[in-house]
Every structure is written in structure tokens, then in C-alpha cells.
Amino acid sequence: MPELAERAIERELTFAQAVREALAEEMRRDPTVCIIGEDVAEAGTPFKVLSGLVEEFGKERVIDTPISEAGFTGVGVGAAMTGMRPVVDIMFGDFLTLTMDQMVNQAAKVHYMSGGKWKVPMVLRTTLGATRRSAAQHSQSLHAWFSHVPGLKVVLPSTPYDAKGLLKTAIRDDNPVVFFEDKMMYKTKGPVPEGEYTIPFGVADIKREGTDITIVGTSSMVQVALGAAALLDEIGISAEVIDPRTTWPLDEATLIASVKKTSRAIVVDEGYGRYGVTAEIASVIAEGAFFNLEAPVKRMGAMHVPIPFSPPLEDVTVPTEQTVFEAARKLCGKA
Amino acid sequence: MSPLTDKGKKREAKKPDVKRPEAKTVEMKKPETKNSNGMKASKPEVERSLRMYRRMLMIRLFEEQVNELYTRALMPGLAHLYVGEEAVAVGICEALRDDDYITSTHRGHGHCVAKGAAPNRMFAELLGKEAGYCKGKGGSMHIADPATGNLGANAIVAGSAGIATGAAFSAKHKGKGQVAVCFFGEGALGQGVVYEVMNLAALWKLPVIYVCENNMYNEYTHFLETTAGDILSRGPAFGVPSESVDGQDVTAVYQVASRLVKRARDGEGPSFLMCNTYRYTGHHVGDISREYYRSKQEEHHWKTDRDPLKLFAEKLIAQKLTDAPSLVKLEDEVRAEMKAAVDFAIAAPYPNADKVEQDVYA
CATH class of the missing domain: 3.40.50.970 (Thiamin diphosphate (ThDP)-binding fold, Pyr/PP domains)
Known part of the structure; x- marks a missing residue:
């Protein structure tokens, strides 16, 4: 939960x-x-x-x-x-x-x-x-x-x-x-509760439960992933959204368990995709849930360009609800 | 390598023009003496002088063993010897309390010994043994020891400038009168972080002393080829009082360090001290052919005319604080101590490979 x-x-x-x-x-x-x-x-x-x-x-x-x-x-x-x-x-x-x-x-x-x-x-x-x-x-x-x-x-x-x-x-x-x-x-x-509480490192949070595809999102991309999950829900795809919360230590067990259940995964992170956080998490999933995967793990990150100033240029450099939704739909064979 | 004998000087072109005196007596003289001001030296002053001489000798003979270990291929990695610079570390650390902090450099063995590190555990660290100060994980360039306030030797030349300044920040916050000394070579003057933290330390009046050991060579390049303008003008631009001292004269180093340490303890803020010194050997032990960057005549001059141990020994003898035979005996004692420390390190076990992932996180 x-x-x-x-x-x-x-x-x-x-x-x-x-x-x-x-x-x-x-x-x-x-x-x-x-x-x-x-x-x-x-x-x-x-x-x-x-x-x-x-x-x-x-x-x-x-x-x-x-x-x-x-x-x-x-x-x-x-x-x-x-x-x-x-x-x-x-x-x-x-x-x-x-x-x-x-x-x-x-x-x-x-x-x-x-x-x-x-x-x-x-x-x-x-x-x-x-x-x-x-x-x-x-x-x-x-x-x-x-x-x-x-x-x-x-x-x-x-x-x-x-x-x-x-x-x-x-x-x-x-x-x-x-x-x-x-x-x-x-x-x-x-x-936010008043007063004392702490959250341990290395414990991912399942931000939304689902059965058809796992969307791993970090930081700014968690809301994007949740938005995409809502869009997917409208076309009958149940997405689970997982937020690792810490990239190190990394809660590999929760990521792998989710993908074993859903058999599909997209990893969304606002850093550069190449050699990035998405690459590491995709690798963890591929190694840990290889035999459960029905499709290659999809990675989505910032485009490999310096961030441009002009709004129409900048806006295409980062994943959005819509692009994550489209990628997930394709991965689930409903494109 | 030795101030009084030619032991350990196997590869030097010329030997110092000092004959080993015959051992007649082995006792240190009692303090019926006068200090450099012509005043009768007090007992603590005499003890201090003899302690400083012993520490300098320890460093000299420690490094003699390191050279031996390295050339016999018993020591992994690199060895950056402190020989020639002993008066700097000893003079500065003599002015410090046990709970004061130091940061050190890749050429850091002298700082560690001067702050009170045990040679056997240092050698063990140099050989990568479990009994070493860092369990073999740091090696020659990273000896650290909280018990003696040694925040660690750093292989980034100005890498510890921030750490030392941060320790001074804590010291000020805790209010226990501790000070921090940042040792670095003149090569570190090329890295901007030095100036960032000097600015911070001046703004916040932090109890830190930036000790620049100017041994004249940034690795294989004379510092005048890398350093524009006047080094001692840099600190005053930040409001950091700066001065220089003869780094071959341990008494002079101690005296100026005492003044700067007191100043820092009294809440008057940071200072910068340039100690003019000389690195007798190469940048590291393997740096044998040095003629392309400095002459043998220059090396010979420093080793014979400017040797900190020789100069101090002559002074101690002239002041009748000791005599030549006593110093010879002391040298034999310390050399035996260092040999025993090396033997300990050689006999000590390596860490088990399963320790490799220990200590990554606290």
C-alpha cells in the first residue's frame, strides 16, 4: 500500500x-x-x-x-x-x-x-x-x-x-x-504529518498499485508517472508507480517484485538517459526479472542535449505525462 | 639521509661533509645552558628542544626505512619522502595541543609523526596491512588518526584546505580553544579552493593556520615557473596576516607557530605561514634523474649547508644541551626503533579480501 x-x-x-x-x-x-x-x-x-x-x-x-x-x-x-x-x-x-x-x-x-x-x-x-x-x-x-x-x-x-x-x-x-x-x-x-517521523533510505514507495505495467519514477518524474498512470487507466491499463526515493541505497527488491508481477517496465528520470539512473534501474530489473518480462525495459530521461532556453525547445527535452503514456501503451501492445 | 652519519645515503652523489663522531658518552647533558637569546634555558625549553630534535630524527629515519622498503620492492604504490622538511612539521606541531587538528598531504609522513603517530602502525599502513592506521585502506598518502587530531593526509594538493577550515569552524562553534593547521605544499597555491577558504576563514575569524611548505618544486617544476607575483601578498588581500620563516630552523618555526597558534586560540582568526624548505629527494622515490629540473649543486647545498637536523644539532651542542656522542647514541636508538617498527609491519598480516566492502559507509 x-x-x-x-x-x-x-x-x-x-x-x-x-x-x-x-x-x-x-x-x-x-x-x-x-x-x-x-x-x-x-x-x-x-x-x-x-x-x-x-x-x-x-x-x-x-x-x-x-x-x-x-x-x-x-x-x-x-x-x-x-x-x-x-x-x-x-x-x-x-x-x-x-x-x-x-x-x-x-x-x-x-x-x-x-x-x-x-x-x-x-x-x-x-x-x-x-x-x-x-x-x-x-x-x-x-x-x-x-x-x-x-x-x-x-x-x-x-x-x-x-x-x-x-x-x-x-x-x-x-x-x-x-x-x-x-x-x-x-x-x-x-x-505532511506534524511532528516526528522519518523515512528510511533504501525503501521504495509504491505510489500507486497496478497489475499491467510498472512505471518507476524519480523526483519530478513521479508526478509525471502518476499522471500517465491515470491516462492509462482510462484505456484499461493498470499501471503501478514506484518511487525508489533513494538512488543509493536502491531498493532493488521492491522494483524486481513489482516487475515480476506486471512483466513490463518503464523507468522515468529527469537526468540524462545515457549512462544514467534509468540505465541502472533498467539493468536491475532486467537482471532480477528477466524471465518475467514480456517486453524490453523502456528508459525515458532528459534528451541528450544541453537544456535549451526557448520554451518550445525546452519542453520537448523532458518526459511528460503524454510521452510516458504513449510509451506505456506501446509497451503493452495497445498502441 | 642521516644528519650525523652517512647511513642511508646510498644513492646520493655527495655525502655531507660531516664525520661521525666517536661515541664517548651517552647521556644527555643537563640544562646548565643558555638559549639563543643568551638567557639561561629553562628545563621545559631544554626538554622541548630535545623532543623536537628526536621527532625530527624520527622522521628522517622513518623516511630512510621507507626508501629502503620501496627500493627493495617491499612497499606497494608510491613513496613521497619528507626528508629535508622535518623542521616544518616538528616546529609547527610542537606548538599544538593533542586535541588540535592537522590536515596533511601526499608528502605527509612527517606531519603524522610530528603530531604523535606511532611509526609501527604507520609502516603497517604503508605496507597495506590490517594493523595500519587505516586498516591498509589508505596507504602512504592517506594516513589519518583521530586520536592525534590528524584529519588525514590528502592526495589532492589543496584537497584538505576545506577540511581544515571546516575543523576550525567546528572548533569555533564548540569553543574549546582548538585550532586547525592546514599543511600544504606550494604547488597547492595553484588550486583556487585555497583562496575560497582563506576568504571564508577571514570573514568568520576561524582558528586555522595555513602552513605552506615551499620546497620549491611543484612535482618536477620550479615554483617560480608556476607562481605569479608574491605568495605572501595573497593572504593580506583577504585580511589574512602572512609571513615566512626559515623552514630549516626548527626553533624559528616553533616560535612563529606558537605566536600564530596563540593568535588563533585567542579568537583573532586565520593566518598564513610560508615555510621555506627543500625536498632532498625526488617528487617520489622513483624520481631519480632530476638534473632536468634542478642541479646536483643545488641539492648538495641544501643537504650540506641547510640541513635542519645538522643545523639544530650544532645549535644544541653549542648551547651544551647535548653533545655529539649523545646524538649519535640517540640516532642509533631511533634507528633501532624504526627498524623494529618496520619489522612489526612486515610481520603484520594483510587484511582479508572480505574486508574490501567494509567502511564504505558509516
Whole structure:
């Protein structure tokens, strides 16, 4: 059963409010949690996700930095090693390129290289997603890069409920966690319980149950998958929508079990398809449910182009409800 | 390699012009002495001097063994020796508390020893053994040890600048007066993250000291070919006080480090210290033919006229804090200690292959 269907939750929050609530609750609970990043204090980030936190926690814990992504990410790594639990804010996922040495050579490797002696309990929050008319350097979804690196965990919440529960888990985790938020989703509302709850990593959520085809969606593509599933329902195809929620650790068992049931699968992710998250998940499904498959696993991701500015160009670069619907219909032999 | 003898100098073209004195007595002299200011040296000062000499000697003879292990093909990977730079690590770390932090570099054995690491576990790590500081997973370039505040050696030249600054950030937050020292070579001045974190550290008044070990060579290239302008002008542009010191003079390094450490502990923020020093051997042990980037005369000059152990030994003897025979005995003792540490490492078991997936995640 989808997790939320099991509980009747009255209150609704936006995705941004859910993120903020998770941070506030963890900062109240643990004085070592702090936020480091560009325009995180009074500005509350350009997306206003952090509005109000500096008023409650002060500038000692909600810390504005210069525009020095490598520098303050490195500070986050060192602070995490020495007793803090920093939440480093990288405004746009595209700026992750500037943090790569700190994340890949430092954060990801410190624990292993030190034989398990040092640990890096740090969260790096950032964004992904196109269609905001921000062009090629503010629109990429680069979570596959980090999913590729041993030592990092990668989280992709798709609802306000998941955002709060997963972020709390991320902050309490003793490893470096990269937490991607779809910037188009910040104003999306959804039920969020008040107070304490966490969502474990490596546990996929079945967002909708179905029997004919499995649509695996991540982050921004979960709503797309659910929209496609509704369209498929109208033509008599029952789609199951699964959200892995974390690309590492990855809940392979839930993915395989679903496809064993449905025997068809589409994987939809907003990162680039080539060598991407969809490739990995398709491979997991192919290896784990090969003899149950009635059709090849279909992958859908961003087109292999830099994200263009012009709206008619940008809109065709990412999967939509309609394109996923069409692909699913074809896969089910009803095209 | 040795300050007083020609042991370990198998491949050097010229030997230092120092004869091994005959061993007459083995006792350290008692402190009926005067320090460099002509004042009578106090007991702690004498102890400090002898401790610093011993640490420098440990590093020198540690590296002698590393060279031996490497050339006998007993050591996997690469070995970047710290020989010639001993006074920097020892002078700086002497000014630190046990709970202060350091970050180190690919040429990091000296920093680890100076901060208090045990040679046997270091050798074990160099040989990839389970008993090593990192269970064999880090090796020569990544020794780390929380017990001595060693946040780890880093094989990205400026890779630890962020970590050291972050440790200083924690230190300030915790308010226990800890400081962080970031050791890096002059080659790291080419990586921009150094300047990003210096700016941050200055803005936030973090207790961090950026220690630039200028051994003059970015691998195989003289630093003047890679470094424009004036190194010491860079820090002041961020409001970070910067100075240089003779990195072959351990007392001078210790004195300036003490001042900068006190400054950091007192909440006055970061500083930058350039220690002018020299790498006696190649970029790594295999870098044997070096004439294309530096002359044998230059190497000879540093080894004979600017050797940090020799200079300090002469000073200690002149101040009557010790005598030549005592230093010879000490050298024999430390060499035996290092040999025992190597024997421990050679005899230690490798990790089982099933440990390969352990420690990826905490």
C-alpha cells in the first residue's frame, strides 16, 4: 500500500514548507545541525525554502557564505568530521560541478580511506529539474553523477511527505548524503504529518498499485508517472508507480517484485538517459526479472542535449505525462 | 639521509661533509645552558628542544626505512619522502595541543609523526596491512588518526584546505580553544579552493593556520615557473596576516607557530605561514634523474649547508644541551626503533579480501 494511503493526514504543506519543517525540527533537536550556503539566512534562498529559519536559530547556525561552492562545501566536510552536522545548500544543482572534488574525493572517501575512523555526517541539499526557462546552466539533473560514487547516499524526494521524512533521516545519517529537490515542486502541496517521523533510505514507495505495467519514477518524474498512470487507466491499463526515493541505497527488491508481477517496465528520470539512473534501474530489473518480462525495459530521461532556453525547445527535452503514456501503451501492445 | 652519519645515503652523489663522531658518552647533558637569546634555558625549553630534535630524527629515519622498503620492492604504490622538511612539521606541531587538528598531504609522513603517530602502525599502513592506521585502506598518502587530531593526509594538493577550515569552524562553534593547521605544499597555491577558504576563514575569524611548505618544486617544476607575483601578498588581500620563516630552523618555526597558534586560540582568526624548505629527494622515490629540473649543486647545498637536523644539532651542542656522542647514541636508538617498527609491519598480516566492502559507509 502507498504509505500515505495508510494514514489520514489532515494538514497540507508545500514541498518547500516540508523541507523547512524538517530542518527546523532537526535543528531544535540537535544543536550541531547548521545550515551553510549562499543566501540561506535573511534571503531564505531564492526559492524561499529556508525563510524564517535564521530568525529562530540565528546567524551562528544559518550561515550565509560567499559564492564559493567548493570552499564552503569543503568547510562542511571538515565541520562534519569534527562534530557538526552541517546541511550545505547548493542553490542550483548545476553548481555541483564546483563541489566535485569536495564531494567525490573528500566527503565520499574520508570514511573508507581512514579505515572507518573518521565519518562525514553531512547533507548537501540542492535542486534539479528543467522547464523553468533557466537555460543550460540552471536546469540540469545531475543526481546520477553522485549515485555513481561509493561513499555517498543520494535522495530524491517526490512529495512533501517524503521530503520531510527523508531529510530528517539524511541529517541523522552518519554519511554524506546528497539531497535533490525538484525546484518546480517547491509550491506543490501535499499531506505532511506534524511532528516526528522519518523515512528510511533504501525503501521504495509504491505510489500507486497496478497489475499491467510498472512505471518507476524519480523526483519530478513521479508526478509525471502518476499522471500517465491515470491516462492509462482510462484505456484499461493498470499501471503501478514506484518511487525508489533513494538512488543509493536502491531498493532493488521492491522494483524486481513489482516487475515480476506486471512483466513490463518503464523507468522515468529527469537526468540524462545515457549512462544514467534509468540505465541502472533498467539493468536491475532486467537482471532480477528477466524471465518475467514480456517486453524490453523502456528508459525515458532528459534528451541528450544541453537544456535549451526557448520554451518550445525546452519542453520537448523532458518526459511528460503524454510521452510516458504513449510509451506505456506501446509497451503493452495497445498502441 | 642521516644528519650525523652517512647511513642511508646510498644513492646520493655527495655525502655531507660531516664525520661521525666517536661515541664517548651517552647521556644527555643537563640544562646548565643558555638559549639563543643568551638567557639561561629553562628545563621545559631544554626538554622541548630535545623532543623536537628526536621527532625530527624520527622522521628522517622513518623516511630512510621507507626508501629502503620501496627500493627493495617491499612497499606497494608510491613513496613521497619528507626528508629535508622535518623542521616544518616538528616546529609547527610542537606548538599544538593533542586535541588540535592537522590536515596533511601526499608528502605527509612527517606531519603524522610530528603530531604523535606511532611509526609501527604507520609502516603497517604503508605496507597495506590490517594493523595500519587505516586498516591498509589508505596507504602512504592517506594516513589519518583521530586520536592525534590528524584529519588525514590528502592526495589532492589543496584537497584538505576545506577540511581544515571546516575543523576550525567546528572548533569555533564548540569553543574549546582548538585550532586547525592546514599543511600544504606550494604547488597547492595553484588550486583556487585555497583562496575560497582563506576568504571564508577571514570573514568568520576561524582558528586555522595555513602552513605552506615551499620546497620549491611543484612535482618536477620550479615554483617560480608556476607562481605569479608574491605568495605572501595573497593572504593580506583577504585580511589574512602572512609571513615566512626559515623552514630549516626548527626553533624559528616553533616560535612563529606558537605566536600564530596563540593568535588563533585567542579568537583573532586565520593566518598564513610560508615555510621555506627543500625536498632532498625526488617528487617520489622513483624520481631519480632530476638534473632536468634542478642541479646536483643545488641539492648538495641544501643537504650540506641547510640541513635542519645538522643545523639544530650544532645549535644544541653549542648551547651544551647535548653533545655529539649523545646524538649519535640517540640516532642509533631511533634507528633501532624504526627498524623494529618496520619489522612489526612486515610481520603484520594483510587484511582479508572480505574486508574490501567494509567502511564504505558509516
